[in-house]
Amino acid sequence: MNDPQPNWIARRSAATTDMYDRAVQAGLTGHTITRRSGKTVRLDDGHECVEFVSCSYLGLEDHPRLTQAVRTALDTYGTHFSSSRNSVQPAEAHTLEELLGEIYPGMSALVFNSVSSVHLGVLPLLGAGVLPGYPIGPGGVLFVIERTAHASMQALRGVLEQAGPAVRFRAEEPATLTAAMDLAREQGRTPVILVDGIGSMGGLVDVRSLADTAAELGGYVYIDDAHGISISGPAGAGYAFEALGGHVPRSVLLVGSLSKAFGGSGGFLLTHDPADVTLLRREANPMVFGHSNMVTHMLVNAESARMHLDGTVTELQEALWANTELFDKVNSGNQLVNAGTRSPVRGLAMDTEEAAFDGAVRLRRAGILCFPVFYPVVAQGTGLLRFALSSRHTPEQIQAVADVLADR
Template identity: 25%
Template sequence: MTGVFRITSQNPPAAAPVYRLATSVHDREGTHMAKADDMLQALDELISDGVRRGLVHNTAEDERLDGRLITVGGAPMVNFGSCSYLGLETHPALKAGVIDAVERFGTQFSSSRAYLSSPGYPIVEDALAQLFGRPTILAPSTSMGHLAAMPVVIGGDDVLLLDHQVHHSVQTAAKLVQAQGTRVDLLPHSDLRTLRRRLEELGGSHRRVWYALDGLYSMYADFAPFAAINELMAEFGQLWLYVDDAHSFSWTGHHGRGRALGELSALALSRSVVAGSLNKSFAAAGGALTFPDAEMRRLVFAVGGPLIFSGPVQPPMLGAVLASVRLHRTPEVAARQDVLLERIRLFNRLAAEHGLPVVSRSEAPIRCIGAGGPQVAYNLTARLRAAGYFTDVATAPAVPSKRSGSRITITAHHGAADVLGIVEALADALPRALAEEGENVTTLRRAFHRQLQRAA
């Protein structure tokens, strides 16, 4: 079906599992938290339903990968589920970097960095620091980096304010911060008026007020309002930022520095820790933690728990990181960024022409199509896969279950025909999925009212 997305059918509801999870772990405003075991059971029911439908816990069945196609359940599909946004995972330079590192250093260097780092580490971290323009630590993953850094840089006399939708890995690390006596509170998503009010309330009694946020939110793909945050940073000297910019690194910004390092003012960056992933668009491994000064970097490296007790990034992927850094300093990456942006803009234009409920109209490679309840999101995703497009389900615990959707990621591997094809498949599949599950566009738009209002 082509043309404008409209829903007129309101078939009676088909039999579907009843999820007792009313909200996700992110959706806590004005609600009473269920007991931990109840939450786990509800999440297990929801995810197990996805497993039964064959839509989660999948495994690629290919003997070789080209970045564009993936085989699941014996069916080849165009892969719209990859976070390797620039498509560098198949680049000859990165493959060569891995091979060279393996031949020189082997597959493993089994030592805690507290005792001994493998030969590639100093070279890689220096290259990352030059690329990002700040002192940098390479952690085994972005999540491990948060666990190492946040309890060290955020002290007992500070306050930590978490954006309501900040990544789960940051919320997990915040529990360690809270356990050491720091006050931790939630703020409504990207609500800077509330942040200002809290700064006025807390600034006089605390050394620093930290605001933890994402540079690009990984499900709905809205960007942090950095221009307004710069103004707050200039007004409130006690405001510090902890930014998870995992999904912005590489595909955007000068030499792939991402959104936060590119848009925060010099003053704001002097009071900010910015972390990003090298597992996604960088097509390598690990998480990069960047700091405003060398002393903060030194302290986190010296006493950050996971950096003492956990294993390092291994030599093959250190080779990939170094090769990717070098590639990001060439015109080729800028050209790939331009191609990716063209594909994103094409998707946004076509989706608007079809009237699709794209949760955020940002120019980010993550595109989320609102579906409503998880059963509709599962139905929609199954239909897209049947049409030859592999996409992910966006549902709890990553988003509130009542605001589930189909999460599509655009990469440089996709051509214009791929983008056109998936938009037409969405326009056909969404009304069918809603009707089959006994829902309609009115309830969908009601569930996503705030998000779609911002996207308009």
């Protein structure tokens, strides 16, 4: 029997056009690369292009210290040790978590194989009220999800609702958050606000005010700062940590990525109470039933953490922000998403999907790859050209983008 009111996944699928398929067929996205050197990649058709797609904002992946870490891992462990994380792990996993504790003083870190695994492992247990450092009141939990929070959190709504109701709000419309907090107050529930730090498509979230709002009701703000880690702050602690005043308040659970600017792979959670880490190791779904982090990446992550602490990333941060400033300057005639902000992501918003498609075609013909974005990533009927900037881009490569975009 057909459901007269399709669920949100069905509605989203029904509203999605064939623009992504067209973009793949036109060679605008869905690329296959055979080699890379700096920000230049060779495609499987033999063409070489400059890419503004990778989220390697500091360009660490081919740093000699990290490539040597891979060689050491291969010699020490082979390619992989297949087991659940709570069964067997390399010694470097402990080293990495200790180093993260130095980057974020006073915090206990737990590493997962991805940020999505952090969400899957942590949020159900948080909602159930079993994490010692983050108690949930007797009225239960209310999950309050920001509309643009990453899809890896949005997709868990059905799972989260086993612990308590989930509602959404818009960061740009404060009244929607106020309504959610009023609902939590009326029902005696503990609010847990789910947000990104830096949006993957644009925007910086005011995480400090959200932490204050959650704390007023004895609740928490859960921050996915995947795109903010490493790019700023002392020792590369990231956007959210810096915006929070250089510490993690008791009302905050901070999640970071090791797979973007950090130069390795995986995700991590920071908590105030080591007892939370003990419980998560024992009960978090990905820890019990998921595979462990690749040993090569564990050694890479640990070496990258040392590079954060010894000041190596500071120079790379300076180069990144010089490049974002240049990108904004040479594209000043365009209405850029995130222009002038401390985000490594820039976007050119388009009124229609066809306009975004045509822009990506012009860039591709000039040997430049960006990420053409359509619904459901952006609003229905619109498009976006997304540019991920890196410390490794050259001034000439950045100017080339501006030259193409100016010829409209």
